[in-house]
Amino acid sequence: MRRSLFPDHFSFPCLLKSCAAHSALSLGASLHSAIVHLGLEDDLFVRTSLIDFYGKCRQMDASRKLFDTMLHKNEVSWTALIDGYWNSGDGISARDLFDKMPHRNAITWNIMIDRYVKAGDLINARKLFDEMPERNTVSFTSMIDGYAKAGDMASARFLFEQLSDKDIFSWSAMVSGYVQNCQPIEALKIFLEMYNRKIKPDEVVLVGLISACSQFGRLSLAKWVNSFVQQISFDADNPHIYAALIDMNANCGNMEEAAFLFDSMKNRDLVSYCSIMQGYSIHMSGAKAVELFERMLKEGIMPDEVAFTVVLAACSKAGLVKEGNEYFNLMKTEYGIVASPDHYACMVDLLGRAGFLKEAYDLLRSMPEEPHAGVWGALLAACNRHSNAELAEIAMSRLSELEPRNAGNYVSMSNIYAADDRWMDVSRIRTQMSCRALRKIPGCTWIYS
DNA sequence: CTAGGGTTAG
Numbered sequence: 001m002r003r004s005l006f007p008d009h010f011s012f013p014c015l016l017k018s019c020a021a022h023s024a025l026s027l028g029a030s031l032h033s034a035i036v037h038l039g040l041e042d043d044l045f046v047r048t049s050l051i052d053f054y055g056k057c058r059q060m061d062a063s064r065k066l067f068d069t070m071l072h073k074n075e076v077s078w079t080a081l082i083d084g085y086w087n088s089g090d091g092i093s094a095r096d097l098f099d100k101m102p103h104r105n106a107i108t109w110n111i112m113i114d115r116y117v118k119a120g121d122l123i124n125a126r127k128l129f130d131e132m133p134e135r136n137t138v139s140f141t142s143m144i145d146g147y148a149k150a151g152d153m154a155s156a157r158f159l160f161e162q163l164s165d166k167d168i169f170s171w172s173a174m175v176s177g178y179v180q181n182c183q184p185i186e187a188l189k190i191f192l193e194m195y196n197r198k199i200k201p202d203e204v205v206l207v208g209l210i211s212a213c214s215q216f217g218r219l220s221l222a223k224w225v226n227s228f229v230q231q232i233s234f235d236a237d238n239p240h241i242y243a244a245l246i247d248m249n250a251n252c253g254n255m256e257e258a259a260f261l262f263d264s265m266k267n268r269d270l271v272s273y274c275s276i277m278q279g280y281s282i283h284m285s286g287a288k289a290v291e292l293f294e295r296m297l298k299e300g301i302m303p304d305e306v307a308f309t310v311v312l313a314a315c316s317k318a319g320l321v322k323e324g325n326e327y328f329n330l331m332k333t334e335y336g337i338v339a340s341p342d343h344y345a346c347m348v349d350l351l352g353r354a355g356f357l358k359e360a361y362d363l364l365r366s367m368p369e370e371p372h373a374g375v376w377g378a379l380l381a382a383c384n385r386h387s388n389a390e391l392a393e394i395a396m397s398r399l400s401e402l403e404p405r406n407a408g409n410y411v412s413m414s415n416i417y418a419a420d421d422r423w424m425d426v427s428r429i430r431t432q433m434s435c436r437a438l439r440k441i442p443g444c445t446w447i448y449s
Numbered sequence: 450c451t452a453g454g455g456t457t458a459g
Binding site: 010013083108142168204275309 | 450451452453454455456457458459
């Protein structure tokens with residue numbers, strides 16, 4: 001038998017990585033005994049992979065023991081153990097080890113910064129960023145992403161301007177950041193600045209560009225972006241690109257193009273299904289969206305919490321009360337998804353729109369969490385539609401606390417009173433509005449050209 | 450040839 005058929009110190013790290021990815025603890029443990037048997041336990045790469053494997057399986061005692069008895073460690077061994085502690089929820093031990101590390105190149109700092117950024121702890125991330133001896137593009141991009149996710153685009157921009165070696169990652173982080181914070185004009189400007197510097201856009205930054213144009217809701221712009229992307233996108237099967245294009249076309253009123261793109265996809269994934277369903281939903285074809293949801297299930301694609309939000313909203317718009325109820329139950333029983341306030345908002349909207357105001361209110365009161373403004377807002381809208389001033393007053397009293405500056409709520413409430421000829425109450429609401437210096441934002445109707 | 454880092458869609 002040829003010796004090469006046995007796993008060696010090159011293949012064990014690879015095998016352990018795969019076990020870690022699948023949380024295959026017992027399989028990895030058998031590999032561990034094989035490693036000991038073959039006398040490969042002291043190999044730097046093999047030992048580090050074991051530390052990483054036990055850490056990913058949250059076996060910190062085993063991981064720590066292998067680390068402590070290690071003769072020669074490098075930064076990767078340290079990082080693997082730190083990562084294990086961090087992912088096991090022990091940020092204190094992780095940070096303690098990081099501070100004790102003997103050799104810290106830029107990369108180790110970047111990993112630690114990114115951990116804090118991903119945890120939303122920008123204070124600690126920034127401290128490390130300021131402390132580290134040499135910052136590179138990765139350090140800047142992690143911080144930029146952190147600020148963007150926290151909604152602080154001013155700080156993100158400030159760091160971006162200081163960054164001399166901007167690469168495609170940092171440009172992308174800025175474009176996506178503006179998109180995430182609903183600043184499509186800034187997103188577009190940054191993209192064009194990048195493009196004018198002759199930097200070749202990749203798929204990721206194109207997704208950002210498309211999403212920005214989706215937020216504009218301008219069909220002329222969408223048409224331009226559509227052809228622009230088709231011209232320069234090398235990977236035509238990228239599902240991210242497709243989902244973004246479908247979303248943009250649907251949002252800009254071009255359902256035909258959205259449907260064409262969806263149909264021409266080779267591998268439709270969850271997000272592309274959601275994009276097209278959302279498109280049909282906003283264009284008042286809720287039934288069509290529900291049909292697509294069924295087709296998606298038949299294809300074996302697992303719906304997640306967002307997919308259920310989309311389908312419940314579609315049921316609501318189409319008046320499919322029975323189906324909506326069924327999906328709401330299916331989500332909990334069949335897919336083990338805990339109903340979020342957004343799901344409840346969809347259900348209150350569904351029941352309320354169809355005139356089941358009592359049922360909507362009962363459902364709201366059965367919520368395990370405190371209902372947010374979206375849930376109360378859906379109830380208020382239903383009261384407006386079905387002229388129920390009594391229930392509307394309950395919703396309004398919560399809404400005036402949760403979102404006191406939302407003019408729409410006051411307008412709905414005053415309309416409900418007006419429909420009941422309660423003009424004294426109407427004027428009381430108007431006074432409240434002017435006291436809070438609110439005015440109705442004129443309705444905005446898109447006209448598709 | 451093997452172990453650790455930053456950007457993406459609904």
